[in-house]
Amino acid sequence: MGSFVFHLGKYIMLLWRVFSKPEKFSIYRRRLFDEMISLGLDSLGIIMIISLFMGAVITIQTAANIDSAFIPSYTIGFTTRQSSILEFSPTIMALILAGKVGSNIASEIGLMRVSEQIDALEIMGVNSASFLILPKILASVFINPFLIVISMFVSIGGGYLIAMATDIVTITDYVEGIQLDFRPFHVVYALIKTSVFAFLLTSIPAYNGYYASGSALDVGRASTAGVVNSMILILITNYVLTQLLLI
Amino acid sequence: MIEVAGLSKAFGDKEVLKDISVTFDAGKTNLIIGASGSGKSTLARCLIGLVDPDTGTVLYDGRNFIEMNMKERKMIRREVGFLFQGSALFDFMTVEQNVQFPLDMLTSMTAKEKVVRVAEVLERVELSHAGKLFPGELSGGMKKRVGIARAISPNPTYLFCDEPNSGLDPQTSIVIDKLIHEITLEYNTTTVIITHDMNSVIDIGDHILFIHNGRKSWEGDKVSILETENKEVLDFVYASEFMKKARK
Numbered sequence: 048m049g050s051f052v053f054h055l056g057k058y059i060m061l062l063w064r065v066f067s068k069p070e071k072f073s074i075y076r077r078r079l080f081d082e083m084i085s086l087g088l089d090s091l092g093i094i095m096i097i098s099l100f101m102g103a104v105i106t107i108q109t110a111a112n113i114d115s116a117f118i119p120s121y122t123i124g125f126t127t128r129q130s131s132i133l134e135f136s137p138t139i140m141a142l143i144l145a146g147k148v149g150s151n152i153a154s155e156i157g158l159m160r161v162s163e164q165i166d167a168l169e170i171m172g173v174n175s176a177s178f179l180i181l182p183k184i185l186a187s188v189f190i191n192p193f194l195i196v197i198s199m200f201v202s203i204g205g206g207y208l209i210a211m212a213t214d215i216v217t218i219t220d221y222v223e224g225i226q227l228d229f230r231p232f233h234v235v236y237a238l239i240k241t242s243v244f245a246f247l248l249t250s251i252p253a254y255n256g257y258y259a260s261g262s263a264l265d266v267g268r269a270s271t272a273g274v275v276n277s278m279i280l281i282l283i284t285n286y287v288l289t290q291l292l293l294i
Numbered sequence: 295m296i297e298v299a300g301l302s303k304a305f306g307d308k309e310v311l312k313d314i315s316v317t318f319d320a321g322k323t324n325l326i327i328g329a330s331g332s333g334k335s336t337l338a339r340c341l342i343g344l345v346d347p348d349t350g351t352v353l354y355d356g357r358n359f360i361e362m363n364m365k366e367r368k369m370i371r372r373e374v375g376f377l378f379q380g381s382a383l384f385d386f387m388t389v390e391q392n393v394q395f396p397l398d399m400l401t402s403m404t405a406k407e408k409v410v411r412v413a414e415v416l417e418r419v420e421l422s423h424a425g426k427l428f429p430g431e432l433s434g435g436m437k438k439r440v441g442i443a444r445a446i447s448p449n450p451t452y453l454f455c456d457e458p459n460s461g462l463d464p465q466t467s468i469v470i471d472k473l474i475h476e477i478t479l480e481y482n483t484t485t486v487i488i489t490h491d492m493n494s495v496i497d498i499g500d501h502i503l504f505i506h507n508g509r510k511s512w513e514g515d516k517v518s519i520l521e522t523e524n525k526e527v528l529d530f531v532y533a534s535e536f537m538k539k540a541r542k
């Protein structure tokens with residue numbers, strides 16, 4: 048518990064430095080652009096593949112579980128849409144990104160720490176925390192909502208392909224289901240979650256990397272810790288936000 | 295000029311620096327020598343605030359660095375060039391971008407002036423052809439030279455070099471020593487060089503500080519080091535059979 052409070056304090060102090068006024072904005076702009084490409088575009092492929100299969104599996108499992116004459120078969124489309132928008136796209140994708148982007152951030156920054164690159168920045172009068180971490184946080188918070196919206200569409204599309212390829216649900220029923228009782232607020236809720244998760248899955252691994260010390264071995268450890276910590280916090284935050292926003 | 299007085303530093307209960315007092319003059323190449331692990335790098339890091347010393351003062355031309363707040367320290371650091379022992383080049387930038395970075399951050403040069411300056415310093419370290427490469431594509435010695443180019447590009451008032459010629463062949467080593475010496479005279483730089491290399495000691499040792507187990511053991515220059523009877527210095531200087539023969 049004491050150690051949790053210690054790290055929380057240190058994390059907040061790091062964020063304080065990250066969000067202090069940058070000294071030369073032009074250099075940040077270039078970094079921000081680079082990060083959007085490396086954190087956003089580079090994750091698009093994996094997000095689409097996973098979403099496609101996820102949507103397909105939700106559709107099959109829902110169909111398999113409502114083998115009853117009393118439940119209309121458009122429920123399958125409805126369930127696929129709701130699960131994708133509310134939970135699978137925002138939360139599962141955040142966990143995937145925490146693994147992919149988080150380990151990348153922690154090891155990149157950790158390696159810069161142990162090879163004295165961070166010291167070199169500090170000596171040149173650069174606020175290294177802000178220079179290295181701020182572009183990553185901003186890029187993710189900006190780009191992840193787009194990734195997640197794409198994930199929602201692809202996931203629902205995965206269900207559609209199942210409807211086309213098998214006879215567990217007709218295309219007409221599936222399409223009726225995904226249009227049924229659509230509430231835009233659910234998408235808003237998902238995007239709020241996405242932004243918060245984007246903040247967590249970049250800033251926490253960045254914290255672990257920034258305070259790595261010693262050798263490449265410690266960078267590996269920092270990377271693992273960053274991924275695990277951000278995943279746990281994403282899940283806790285998911286619970287809190289759902290409680291706050293949906294009930 | 296950098297004046298250090300009574301500087302001590304311990305990591306936990308391990309005393310790494312003990313009561314170091316020394317003055318590094320401008321326009322001279324000041325060498326810090328000593329065995330591996332004797333505290334040389336730590337001393338340099340203390341001078342520039344990457345490590346906070348436990349006691350002591352560090353004056354940059356009369357300005358007490360230790361008592362400064364972060365903002366005032368930043369102003370001093372703008373006048374400092376620092377070559378790290380492991381070069382510490384930015385991996386995500388090309389050689390040119392690395393050398394230009396301090397110009398971006400520290401000076402108000404125009405884009406054109408920066409390009410000229412970058413070409414100029416890369417030429418001085420004989421790396422004009424390598425400007426577009428990334429640090430991952432360089433040899434250890436090339437990295438070192440890029441590190442030197444980056445350290446000197448903004449024309450620092452104070453220049454720190456942690457082992458500028460370790461990992462270089464003897465010829466390049468001499469070129470680098472000469473370069474640092476020239477710059478020191480040309481711009482009246484306060485230069486502090488950490489080294490193991492006896493050639494450098496004999497060539498450019500205007501002022502030499504010998505550290506043994508974190509303590510100042512001896513101080514002098516390239517002439518007096520060959521005449522001293524200090525046992526620790528003798529053990530260090532005449533470690534090799536070659537030097538022992540040369541002494542006779």
Ligand SMILES: Nc1ncnc2c1ncn2[C@@H]1O[C@H](COP(=O)(O)OP(=O)(O)OP(=O)(O)O)[C@@H](O)[C@H]1O
Pocket residue numbers: 305310328329330331332333334335336337379
């Ligand atoms: N951050 C640190 N934490 C704990 N001990 C440290 C730290 N930095 C340095 N030391 C210790 O301080 C001592 C001096 O280290 P330093 O790097 O200054 O040696 P050096 O004289 O530069 O050696 P070399 O010539 O091998 O580079 C070493 O014993 C090292 O273990």
Ligand SMILES: [Mg+2]
Pocket residue numbers: 334335336379456
């Ligand atoms: Mg050293």
